[in-house]
Amino acid sequence: MFKIEARDDPKSQVQLHELEYPHRLNFYDKPPLYDVSIEEFETSALDRLRILAEIESSRVRNRSWEETKKVTGDQCDKYLQLKSTLAVGVDRDAQRRKDHLGHFVLRLAFCRSEELRRRFVQAEMTLFKVRYETDASTEREAFLRSRDFNWVAVEQAEKEKYREQLISYQSKGDTPFENDKYYKVRWTRVPDLVDKRKVFLHGGWAYVPSRDQSSIVYDEFQARLEKAMIITSRYMPRLDEDMRIGGILDNLSQGFLAGVSGEWSASPADMNGDAIKAEMVDELANKHFPMCMRNSHQKLRMDHRLNHFGRLQYGLFLKVLGVSVEESIVFWRKSFDRINDDTFNKMYKYNIRHSYGLEGKRANYPAKNCQQILTSGGDPGCPYRHFSPENLQSALLSTYAPLGLTSNDLPELMKTVKDGHYHVACTRVFEITHGSSGVKKGEGVGGGESVTHPNQYAKRSMDLQKEAEEKVAQMMITS
Amino acid sequence: MSAEMMLTFYRRLYPFKSIFQWLNHSPTPDSFFVRREIAFNLPGDVIIRYNSFNDHDEFKRQTCKLNPTRFEIGPVYTARPRDRKTARPGTFNPTHRELVFDIDMTDYDPIRTCCSDADICKRCWAFIAAAVRVLDTGLREQFGYVHLLWVYSGRRGIHLWISDKEAMGLTDDQRKAIVGWLTVVPKDESKRLNVRAFGSRALPASLQAALDHLAVVFTDLILEDQDCFGSTDGYEALLKLIPDARVAEALREHWASSSSSSETKWKDFKTQIKTYPKGSTARAILTEAMEDIILQYTYPRLDENVSKKRNHLLKAPFCVHPKTGRVCVPVDPEKIEEFDPEKVPTVSQLLGELDSGGDGDEHHSDWERTSLKPYVDMLDRHNAAIMGEVRNEKREAGDLSW
Numbered sequence A: 001m002f003k004i005e006a007r008d009d010p011k012s013q014v015q016l017h018e019l020e021y022p023h024r025l026n027f028y029d030k031p032p033l034y035d036v037s038i039e040e041f042e043t044s045a046l047d048r049l050r051i052l053a054e055i056e057s058s059r060v061r062n063r064s065w066e067e068t069k070k071v072t073g074d075q076c077d078k079y080l081q082l083k084s085t086l087a088v089g090v091d092r093d094a095q096r097r098k099d100h101l102g103h104f105v106l107r108l109a110f111c112r113s114e115e116l117r118r119r120f121v122q123a124e125m126t127l128f129k130v131r132y133e134t135d136a137s138t139e140r141e142a143f144l145r146s147r148d149f150n151w152v153a154v155e156q157a158e159k160e161k162y163r164e165q166l167i168s169y170q171s172k173g174d175t176p177f178e179n180d181k182y183y184k185v186r187w188t189r190v191p192d193l194v195d196k197r198k199v200f201l202h203g204g205w206a207y208v209p210s211r212d213q214s215s216i217v218y219d220e221f222q223a224r225l226e227k228a229m230i231i232t233s234r235y236m237p238r239l240d241e242d243m244r245i246g247g248i249l250d251n252l253s254q255g256f257l258a259g260v261s262g263e264w265s266a267s268p269a270d271m272n273g274d275a276i277k278a279e280m281v282d283e284l285a286n287k288h289f290p291m292c293m294r295n296s297h298q299k300l301r302m303d304h305r306l307n308h309f310g311r312l313q314y315g316l317f318l319k320v321l322g323v324s325v326e327e328s329i330v331f332w333r334k335s336f337d338r339i340n341d342d343t344f345n346k347m348y349k350y351n352i353r354h355s356y357g358l359e360g361k362r363a364n365y366p367a368k369n370c371q372q373i374l375t376s377g378g379d380p381g382c383p384y385r386h387f388s389p390e391n392l393q394s395a396l397l398s399t400y401a402p403l404g405l406t407s408n409d410l411p412e413l414m415k416t417v418k419d420g421h422y423h424v425a426c427t428r429v430f431e432i433t434h435g436s437s438g439v440k441k442g443e444g445v446g447g448g449e450s451v452t453h454p455n456q457y458a459k460r461s462m463d464l465q466k467e468a469e470e471k472v473a474q475m476m477i478t479s
Numbered sequence B: 001m002s003a004e005m006m007l008t009f010y011r012r013l014y015p016f017k018s019i020f021q022w023l024n025h026s027p028t029p030d031s032f033f034v035r036r037e038i039a040f041n042l043p044g045d046v047i048i049r050y051n052s053f054n055d056h057d058e059f060k061r062q063t064c065k066l067n068p069t070r071f072e073i074g075p076v077y078t079a080r081p082r083d084r085k086t087a088r089p090g091t092f093n094p095t096h097r098e099l100v101f102d103i104d105m106t107d108y109d110p111i112r113t114c115c116s117d118a119d120i121c122k123r124c125w126a127f128i129a130a131a132v133r134v135l136d137t138g139l140r141e142q143f144g145y146v147h148l149l150w151v152y153s154g155r156r157g158i159h160l161w162i163s164d165k166e167a168m169g170l171t172d173d174q175r176k177a178i179v180g181w182l183t184v185v186p187k188d189e190s191k192r193l194n195v196r197a198f199g200s201r202a203l204p205a206s207l208q209a210a211l212d213h214l215a216v217v218f219t220d221l222i223l224e225d226q227d228c229f230g231s232t233d234g235y236e237a238l239l240k241l242i243p244d245a246r247v248a249e250a251l252r253e254h255w256a257s258s259s260s261s262s263e264t265k266w267k268d269f270k271t272q273i274k275t276y277p278k279g280s281t282a283r284a285i286l287t288e289a290m291e292d293i294i295l296q297y298t299y300p301r302l303d304e305n306v307s308k309k310r311n312h313l314l315k316a317p318f319c320v321h322p323k324t325g326r327v328c329v330p331v332d333p334e335k336i337e338e339f340d341p342e343k344v345p346t347v348s349q350l351l352g353e354l355d356s357g358g359d360g361d362e363h364h365s366d367w368e369r370t371s372l373k374p375y376v377d378m379l380d381r382h383n384a385a386i387m388g389e390v391r392n393e394k395r396e397a398g399d400l401s402w
Helices: A003-007 A009-016 A038-059 A065-079 A094-108 A116-133 A137-145 A154-162 A165-166 A191-195 A212-238 A245-254 A280-288 A291-303 A308-319 A325-335 A343-356 A370-374 A389-403 A406-419 A422-434 A454-477 B003-013 B017-025 B058-068 B081-086 B125-141 B171-180 B205-225 B230-238 B246-255 B264-273 B280-297 B303-310 B333-338 B346-354 B374-399
Strands: A182-186 A201-202 A204-207 B036-042 B045-052 B070-077 B094-096 B101-104 B148-152 B157-162
Touching: A038 A065, A038 A094, A038 A116, A038 A245, A038 A422, A038 B081, A065 A116, A094 A116, A094 A212, A094 A245, A116 A212, A154 A165, A165 A201, A165 B205, A191 A204, A191 A212, A191 B171, A204 A212, A204 A280, A212 B280, A280 A291, A280 A325, A280 A454, A291 A308, A291 A389, A291 A454, A308 A325, A308 A343, A308 A454, A308 B148, A325 A343, A325 A370, A370 A422, A389 A406, A389 A422, A422 A454, B003 B058, B003 B346, B017 B058, B017 B374, B045 B081, B070 B081, B101 B125, B101 B303, B125 B148, B125 B205, B125 B333, B148 B333, B171 B303, B205 B264, B205 B280, B230 B264, B246 B264, B264 B280
Parallel strands: none
Antiparallel strands: A182 A204, A201 A204, B036 B045, B036 B070, B070 B094, B101 B157, B148 B157
């Protein structure tokens, strides 16, 4: 009803024409030909990458189409809103410009290898499909009219001629033949329909019913993007000379390895007051830490020492978890119980204070995210990536059996690891070990998100426990 | 096959020029030939990949030099395969390739009763013949292709090479799609077919068209000749495909008590179907099952992996099968039922014909004096059609540019 009113309203008609981007859907034919700041360049791409990375992990995790659509929609709401043309009170052009720019920046980041191109095209395809399906039908039709898809509407006489054949491809519940429209395209443009034997083929022409029209659109989108990516890759050598951009692009192209994590640097303990004491770390590690941090913790307890990167990685993690600098010094002092005070103060205290921004350049260093840990080279690294398969299996069992992981879970996890989706395996472990808190398969660390940061993992785990405790407390009060 | 025989075969009989024209689509060497991969198979499972040649003379010289047991044809690449190491990394990729299909008798082993494994006789050739009919008609009518070359594989199967412009340029995804379209029989023999649209009673049009032909084949081949349901194992396989427990049980009891021919059993099945009233759902389901069974026993079974990827290698026509010595000759699909694999010329037979044929001097086209001639002529006619089309296209393009 809203739509009809809006269409009759002459004002909205005028507005339609005034938009720089008249449609919500975009085939990205034209590159952005305007000046952008480096910051815009980076944020538009990062925000888009968050969405694509989540789409990628949805695929790896075999999420159903409906689930993928939901997760993708949620991510889009967070990072890259794209409102309908009829939306009021939002700068639609600004949203669409960001969508446009982000897409093209990521093209640059992902055109470098065939593997990256394939994954990018696949993720972009899914994003386009989600938007296509959620687009209002009038706007979608307007978009389809706005460009030539090179299909031939099938004339009534021809439709009647092949009546029997066309009907034989109809499923129960499809639009009745009489009311259905057909479009002719070369069969090569709808390979998915041909593969499943869902269209009538004659002389190399596929007779596509209107319900499957989207197949033509999707195929066109994919074919164009694939071609464009190859052309972009040929121009890359010239662009790599730009120092400002090269680094950003390198960083972006890592995005599919572990997703895009938020910045975990502020100390949450400042906000909620329940500071973590040094003696609590042992218990927290057993209950809430992801595999990488538990590994560091165990190593520290066993060897009474940890290498430099191990200290840095684990120390920053603890800082962000909410261990104050005083407690941190206590924690490390107790852990290194084979050295005397003097050595400790000389060798380690400065570094700990430094990581808290109290020495040297006094920077507030963020904790390392999954991407950094995954690409760090392995010591301590990410267990899912850097352990041998045998070690990983036994480590998983010994670490997480008390939290509900069984050997039945291993094949699935090991397969994910073998395919290189380490953060997906980690996310799955989170779900398994938090099943008792009501976390279901596919939920990830809340809202279907995957693990992208050890602190995100630990925080979510602690929050879940707190929620559960509060619930119990609530019940005690009410009863 | 001795090495000397093979060498003589390559020097005097192998139709290099015709093969060149067929791959090249025009009389003068073009990218389709010079960027084409030829892989040589040498004795001892050695394979030399990424050979490419400037023209058919060079092709012949190199073949005679290496004297392979056979050679295979790969795709056209973005650059000459032999120069692939000079290409920038990632830029050496396949671009074109004939659309190829391979039908092999081994895929019919679960149902054929006359031979097994590598053996093939005139009787089981009927399976291949049925497959060729269905594929040939289907690819022409549904996909609109016209340049189809069927080639006997030398032992127990047949290859199809499609050289239409569109077919040459298909991507791997599109090739996969066409394989999906043509795949009907499930991998697991005991599973029932699932080919109808959701909730639809009718077969998809492409399969209905095939069924009309295959119903006849089914009676002749499956019921009469192969007698597929004669044995207990045979009819048990059939009963598994009947989706009506009452009917299946009644038939099992009946057939266990006395042995009967497949034809009689099929009639029994039909009689059972008629116990349900016309227009009833049970009867409709069984009628569908009957159609499905016919397709399951006679529909072409493809070796999918050959067709799905552009860069799959496939043995060249006119090569010699190392085990049988038979030449992989083109086959006329119109006369496929008459084709007898055992009458295909062998190398030794052809060399014998050369020796008895007179002067003993070597000529380039000595095949003209042997029983290879009709087959080479067949390829040349095929080439003339391809080249004629390419010529017309070029002329039209030329007209525009003037």
